[in-house]
Amino acid sequence: MSRRRRIYEGKAKILFEGPEPGTLVQYFKDDATAFNNQKKGTITGKGVLNNRISEYLMVKLGEIGVPTHFVRRLNMREQLIREVEIIPIEVVIRNVVAGSLSQRFGMAEGTVLPRSIVEYYYKSDELGDPMVSEEHITAFGWASPQDLDDMLSLSLRTNDFLTGLFLGVGLRLVDFKIEFGRLYENEEMRIVLADEISPDSCRLWDVKTNEKLDKDRFRRDLGGVAEAYQEVARRLGILPEGGPRDLKGPSTMQ
Incomplete structure (x- = not known):
């Protein structure tokens, strides 16, 4: 993979220079943080699931006329977005x-x-x-x-x-x-x-049990964080076949 210029790195994502003017590549990490970065951890496969879930929801919102920065998903962990x-x-x-x-x-x-x-x-x-x-x-x-x-x-x-x-x-x-x-x-x-x-x-x-299926499982040490994210993806019909593969993700070389 060619070396890409890193524009910004946040708690859960990295932004790289995009392939064309006015675009960026958004890379989803497995890093997890809570309480304004005071608690840190890693949830294996989280980046893969969040990439797919966010893609799905952004596309659906675009279909009803909500403008978004999303362009398309590039691979298991990256999506092309408009620079804003x-x-x-x-x-x-x-x-x-x-x-x-x-x-x-x-x-x-x-x-x-x-x-x-x-x-x-x-x-x-x-x-x-x-x-x-x-x-x-x-x-x-x-x-x-x-x-x-x-x-x-x-x-x-x-x-x-x-x-x-x-x-x-x-x-x-x-x-x-x-x-x-x-x-x-x-x-x-x-x-x-x-x-x-x-x-x-x-x-x-x-809806029936009030079971938490989100990052509160990480915040509150409830366990089963990755499984909760997978369950959300499964219900939305977008869980990658065989589960969240590509756990390490593509290279993020600068």
Whole structure:
């Protein structure tokens, strides 16, 4: 494999220079982190599964008109994406009380919310990804009011669609995190869904048993993390034949 220029490396992915202008190659690692990188580990085959799951969900969202950075999957661990200017805000959509929401307000996990709640967090591991308001976001220039309107609209559409999709395979979409980027094409700019959508960024519970099938199994030392991710892929009908092969992945030489 030819040497590729590494653009960025995060906790779960590496971005390489793409084969054509305006593109990047997104490589999914097996590394797992929690609590703002304080807890670290490796989940064998996670990158393969997240690549497939995120591809599937991004394609489905594209089919209903939600713009994304996704172009196509290249192999078991890599996908071709459009290069975007990432907005440094994580958008969290909550449908059921869990995680930090439960801790902040002393509410029982599993309580169904009267309506979906949208929260914003500033992307900064050093600061612990603090929650921010729309006022912070616009005042500090992270996004314009129009950007925020677009992000909110796309977030709610994504939530509505994914809630139904997962419910159809016996999974409850408890909450999830998404990110957005600015895609520049000719003289135009539009907001598109970026990063990934996978059990790393979603809380998914079995509808009947409330079994956790997401990264909470890693956060809380519940065990069976890889098996939970495989179960999500299996229910979506995309588990690679014979399980998540290519466990080491292709070379990531710079």
